[in-house]
Amino acid sequence: MSARFQAALHGARDTIPMLVGALPFGIIFGTLAVASGLSLGATLAMSLLVFAGSAQFIAVSLVASGAGLAVILLTTFIVNLRHMLYSASLLPFVRHLPQRWRVPLAFWLTDESYAVVQHHYHDAQTPMTHKHWYFLGSCLAMYSNWFACTLIGALLGHALPGMAGWGLDFAMVATFIGIVVPMLRTRPMLVAALVAAVVALVAHPLPYKLGLMLAALLGVAAGVMAERLNARERLEVADEQL
Numbered sequence: 001m002s003a004r005f006q007a008a009l010h011g012a013r014d015t016i017p018m019l020v021g022a023l024p025f026g027i028i029f030g031t032l033a034v035a036s037g038l039s040l041g042a043t044l045a046m047s048l049l050v051f052a053g054s055a056q057f058i059a060v061s062l063v064a065s066g067a068g069l070a071v072i073l074l075t076t077f078i079v080n081l082r083h084m085l086y087s088a089s090l091l092p093f094v095r096h097l098p099q100r101w102r103v104p105l106a107f108w109l110t111d112e113s114y115a116v117v118q119h120h121y122h123d124a125q126t127p128m129t130h131k132h133w134y135f136l137g138s139c140l141a142m143y144s145n146w147f148a149c150t151l152i153g154a155l156l157g158h159a160l161p162g163m164a165g166w167g168l169d170f171a172m173v174a175t176f177i178g179i180v181v182p183m184l185r186t187r188p189m190l191v192a193a194l195v196a197a198v199v200a201l202v203a204h205p206l207p208y209k210l211g212l213m214l215a216a217l218l219g220v221a222a223g224v225m226a227e228r229l230n231a232r233e234r235l236e237v238a239d240e241q242l
Helices: 003-014 016-035 040-049 053-064 069-079 082-094 099-108 111-121 131-159 170-183 187-202 207-241
Strands: none
Touching (some): 003 016, 003 111, 016 111, 053 069, 069 207, 082 099, 082 131, 099 131, 111 131, 187 207
């Protein structure tokens, strides 16, 4: 077995816990999509061409509520802005790759793959040679899993129309908690998470998922402010020591 293929298999293997969490989430999406009026083909095309779980859920809910195309596009765009932060943090590790690698990896990047891959990239004991193959393996595992679960959900949506009310989507909530909590290593990270959580709860009644967008923006702003305060405190301590 070549080292490249082995690295890709390791990436897929390390993503298995995320696949388990995403499995019911994908099934619920397929169920909700067909219940909202999307055809089987449109539902599968969304998972193939968009491949963004939270944005797909929001888009389907907005379609069901009769929102206009501009509102749907703007909302999903803002929800996916977090991927810019993911990309920025991974850029130092992939900037040397040719565009034929960076473009598909950028498309396939998800919250789950980011959590797995960034940990692998920061592992100093692993050689950098084939880490992009590890990245690819993680992404392809999530991509195929999401499409398969969407198909299952869409097919079950016709046979079990009340499936969306079973509460299976909690598995994805638990998965996101598992992704976020280990990353809260500094005070700015903790501040950002707490502010975003509080704002999301308070602003939940806002229409078009605006509460989610507001929580993300205020969480980032709070984290930046906390980081600046930390930097200022470090400078003051350094000045006192001098």
